[in-house]
Amino acid sequence: MPEPGRSAPILEVQDLGIHFGGLHAVRDVTASLPAGQITAIIGPNGAGKSTFFNLISGFYQPTSGRIRFEGQDITRLKTHQVVARGIARTFQTTTIYKELSVLDNAMIGHRVRTRAGLFDALLRTGRERHDEAGSRLGAMRALERVGLAPQAGRPAGALTQEGQKRVGIAMALASDPALLLLDEPAAGMNPEETVNLMSLIRELVTGGLTVALVEHKMSLVMGLADQILVLHHGQKIAQGTPTEVSRDPAVIEAYLGGHAHGGQMGQRTEGGAHA
Numbered sequence: 001m002p003e004p005g006r007s008a009p010i011l012e013v014q015d016l017g018i019h020f021g022g023l024h025a026v027r028d029v030t031a032s033l034p035a036g037q038i039t040a041i042i043g044p045n046g047a048g049k050s051t052f053f054n055l056i057s058g059f060y061q062p063t064s065g066r067i068r069f070e071g072q073d074i075t076r077l078k079t080h081q082v083v084a085r086g087i088a089r090t091f092q093t094t095t096i097y098k099e100l101s102v103l104d105n106a107m108i109g110h111r112v113r114t115r116a117g118l119f120d121a122l123l124r125t126g127r128e129r130h131d132e133a134g135s136r137l138g139a140m141r142a143l144e145r146v147g148l149a150p151q152a153g154r155p156a157g158a159l160t161q162e163g164q165k166r167v168g169i170a171m172a173l174a175s176d177p178a179l180l181l182l183d184e185p186a187a188g189m190n191p192e193e194t195v196n197l198m199s200l201i202r203e204l205v206t207g208g209l210t211v212a213l214v215e216h217k218m219s220l221v222m223g224l225a226d227q228i229l230v231l232h233h234g235q236k237i238a239q240g241t242p243t244e245v246s247r248d249p250a251v252i253e254a255y256l257g258g259h260a261h262g263g264q265m266g267q268r269t270e271g272g273a274h275a
């Protein structure tokens with residue numbers, strides 16, 4: 001496993017922040033994601049993890065700070081421009097089109113990156129036909145990467161929960177990103193499916209991808225992440241290897257909230273909060 005921080009950063013954020021009215025959802029976060037590694041972003045509920053992803057992927061415009069990707073400033077880019085630069089994401093809730101085929105889903109992911117607009121599509125211009133062929137090729141490549149090529153013709157809704165998660169990942173991979181953001185990839189998965197998902201993420205990283213993920217399942221985070229970034233009340237409170245952060249007093253305090261008995265990081269208490 002490569003040592004965190006040893007490879008050049010693919011993404012750097014500096015003093016990144018956003019507030020909604022008086023609420024600082026993310027505040028003064030300075031951090032970097034090493035290329036070719038897996039970074040997990042963790043923190044108690046409401047810590048700002050999803051907002052952090054939304055800032056990086058252009059869904060939200062930061063109210064302070066800068067974002068650099070592959071050495072270039074992407075702070076003010078819109079979502080489609082961020083995708084075109086090479087950052088793709090999946091969402092917490094499954095956003096696949098269940099009635100469409102697995103291949104069509106992946107093609108939708110690819111077309112985010114192509115230039116043909118509605119006008120081209122309606123008139124079936126040469127460029128549109130060219131783009132469609134390119135979409136099909138890019139989509140098939142993405143399906144091969146997630147092990148779904150043999151299922152390309154099936155309706156996405158006919159796949160297992162794990163299969164549908166893979167479709168979501170293929171949709172993101174179809175735009176051929178250098179950085180993949182996974183928002184709670186293991187949500188709703190049983191332990192066996194979670195292990196399979198971990199193997200898939202490892203394979204993708206071995207193939208050259210950089211991954212950042214938000215996840216509550218600590219077995220996945222601890223077993224997969226090269227480095228962990230911990231947010232609490234929108235601020236970075238720790239960054240390091242899984243071993244380092246799990247021993248960090250500030251992290252333990254954030255998760256246990258000062259209670260001596262509360263289980264491990266990320267476990268949900270009966271009230272639904274994270275112990």
Ligand SMILES: Nc1ncnc2c1ncn2[C@@H]1O[C@H](COP(=O)(O)OP(=O)(O)OP(=O)(O)O)[C@@H](O)[C@H]1O
Nearest residue numbers: 020023024025043044045046047048049050051052
């Ligand atoms: N668009 C928005 N408008 C107003 N407040 C928002 C908005 N998006 C997020 N917030 C607030 O910002 C804070 C951080 O939310 P966020 O969803 O990023 O946390 P999180 O760490 O992802 O939480 P969880 O683990 O529960 O998904 C919360 O208080 C949330 O209510």
